[in-house]
Every structure is written in C-alpha cells, then in structure tokens.
Amino acid sequence: MASNPPGDCCATGFRHEGTPAGEIKDIDGVKTYISYPKEKTDKAVFVVSDIFGIFINGQLVADEFAKAGYLAVLPDLFQGDQIKLEDQAAGKVNLPVWLKDHQPSHVDPVIASTIKYLREEQGIKRIAGAGYCFGAKYTARFLKEGQLDVGYMATPSFVTEEELAAIGGPLSISAAQTDHIFTTELRHKSEDILIKNGQSWQINLYGGVSHGFAIRTDLSIKHNKFAKEQAFYQAVAWFNQYL
Template sequence: MASNPPSSCCATGFKHEGTPVGELKTIDGVNTYIGTPKGNQKTDTAVLFLSDIFGLFNNNKLLVDEFANNGYLTVLPDLFRGGQLTTDDMESGRVNIGEWLKDYQPPNVDPIVAQTIKYMRETLGVKKIAAVGYCFGARYVTRFLKGGQINVGYHAHPTGTTHEDLAAIEGPLSISAAEIDQAFSPQLRHESEITLAKTGQAWQINLFSGVKHGFAVRADLSDPNQKWAKEQAFCQAIAWFNYHL
C-alpha cells in the first residue's frame, strides 16, 4: 500500500461553521452537491470532489463552495449512498471503521465516480476535470487519473492508495501531507515519492509540520497553525489546477 486504509485517525477532527450556498441534486440516484461559480467561471473546466468518510458533510460542502469561489464548477457526489459516517458516530466512538469500510470498496465506489464523470462531461459539457480527494477520496482520484477520465489530481492526507494505482497515473498529481499521520507515514510517503518519480508525470508532495491526518478538511480553526496549514493546502490545490488546466 502507498497509504494505509482508513482507520480511527480518519474519524477525528472539528466541525466548521458556515452555511453552504451550493445546490443539492440527485444525479442517477446519487445525492450530489454542486458549487457553481459566479462571475469569473472557468467554463470548460471543473472539479470533481471526492470526500472523506463523512461524505456530504458541512466541512466538505464549504470546501466545494471555496473551489467555486475560485472559478471552478465543483461536483461532490455521495460516494456512500447515504451510508457515510456522521459526526455523532465520530464523537461516540461506536463505529468499527474496518467493518464499515467493507461496504465501500472499488466495486461499490468506482461506478459512482464513473457516472459522475460522465455527467460532468456529457451533461455539464466539461472538457477538463481536476479531481480532489480527501482521505478516503484520494484513492479514487488515483484510480481515475488515467484513460482521459481525470486530467489532473490532488490528494490531501490520502488513505487506501496502492502503488499499482500510483504507478499507473497518466496525469499530474499533487499531495498535501501531514507530519503526524499513521495512514500516510514518512515511510509510505517516501515510497510514494519513488513510485511517482517513475511515472514520468508531474508530481508534488508538500509536507505540513505540526498537523495531523485530516487537517485539510477537519482542522481546528482556532489553532493558528492548523488554520494556516488548511488554507495553504487549499491554495496548493488551486495553484496546481490553475497551472495544469
């Protein structure tokens, strides 16, 4: 594995305040949150947002809105068809993530990602797709960054990625990594660097000190270092997409 499967570190973090302003639609039976830019829209490009284990969670919707604020139509499908973990689950500690994860493997998730890409290209008319993957979603950015499905990818603190999928990418990939992360440990990060260097694709790994797994989406915003790292990880994704699209 290039990063370990989701575990207890994926079910920690902080809820962020704010009211999402996007639109919730049902696309081929899948609840999907869409952020639409105002004004300076990049009309032929869009972002596919593949979430952490909390799915259509307020934090994720607010991030979708931020991508839209930067000019990118952004689409967040419910990868779990309503079976995502909740913040109540997180706070109670009653969920066995290993057991939960059995229902959300590639045979279950790949079709949702594929149909969302089809919708973006055929219905929305998107020519180039950038994909972001936080924690759980990172694996699926990697799996679809080939064959012209996704054009450019970005991960934050990935889980579940394999060296086989990393080795097979056919587009640029950027990763934001946390210093303290059992899922994407220093050893796995260095192994991933070796794998990515052999792909012939552009790649980037930025390491943020003093933060833990999940910082790019579930940071404690009252902590200046966590807030700064979260904001810089987002800027990393935007800069990567602006350059490669």
C-alpha cells in the same frame, strides 16, 4: 501500499462553520452537492470526499473551489451510509466493518457516473480530482485519460502502489507531519513511484498538523487554520497550472 488503510484518525475531526452556497441535486440516483462559479466554465473540480461524505466541511471546500472559478461537485460516494460525526464522537463507528460495504466495486460506479454527468450534461472538458483521505484512492484510480485530467490528494489513505504507479496525469499531494496512514516511509516510497511514473508531481509536507488537517482540522488553532488554507491554495495553484 503507497498509503495505509484508513484508521481511527480517519474518523476524527472538527465540524466547520458556514452556510453552503451550492445546491443538492439527484444525478443518476446519486445525491450530489454542486457549487457554481460566478462565470460559466468548462473546467470542474470533483471533490472526492473523506468518509464523512456530503457534510458541511466538504461543502465549504467545494464552495471555495467554485469561488476559484471552477464548477465543483461533491457526490455521495456512500449512498446515504456515510460516517456521521455524532456517531464518531459517541464511539459508535466500527470502521473496518463499515469499509467492507464501501469497496471500489461500490464506489467506482459513483465516480464514473459523476464524471459522465460533468462531461455530457455540463459540457466540462477538463476535470480535476481533489481527494481527501478516503477519496485519495479514487483520485488515483481515475486519474486517467478521459476520466480525471489532474489530481490532488490531501493526507491520502488506502492508495496502493499499483494505483499510484498507474496515474495518467499531474498529481499534487498535501502531507501531514503526523500521519499513521501516510507515514514518512510511505511518503518517500510514493516519491520514488512518482519519479518512475514520469508525470508532473509534487508532495508538500505541512509541519505541526496531523491526518485530515486539510478538511477536518480544529480551525480555532491558528497554525492549523493556516495549514488548511495553504493546502487549499496548493490544490488551486496546481489546478490553475495543469487544468
């Protein structure tokens, strides 16, 4: 595998503070958070969430992409069955059992319907996928002509070598120094795969942080906050270049 399956570190993190600026809409039966840029655009960022789905951290990230000039969407990949932070904190999360009900056969249709909505209802011509942890797998799966045009992953999990080798567009990855999911060995293997693939790519390694830092880090720690912000800037710079 290009990255290991999700583990306990995927179900840990810190809730961020802020007030979401977007709105919740029902898109073909899927609860979807949408954040709008100041000016009309034909470019969008599809925020492909971690296992916490639509929650404050992801919403605030979507808002930042909207501030950068993109229409940002964050659909509920789990149809109301996302992991809750309070359950994680109370030790109620059984990730292997939960994952059985959230396989590609469950998630792929949500991704496909959201892309269709963006292109047919919103008039979007170019779509970037920003996959965080769990969502990285689906960024890779849908980084194909007519689906996602550009990809970004932060501390990817559950991405197979075959999925990574089959991407059809530019891909940027934010990696953490301490990551049992996207290990040093798997990061180097991913580099080899991307070189052979021939698409434009980059992998930036952030020291002193761990898996999930780009979406769930403790912002009270100055270095963590800096790394999270830099990973976001990495994504925006990549989208500005290739989208």
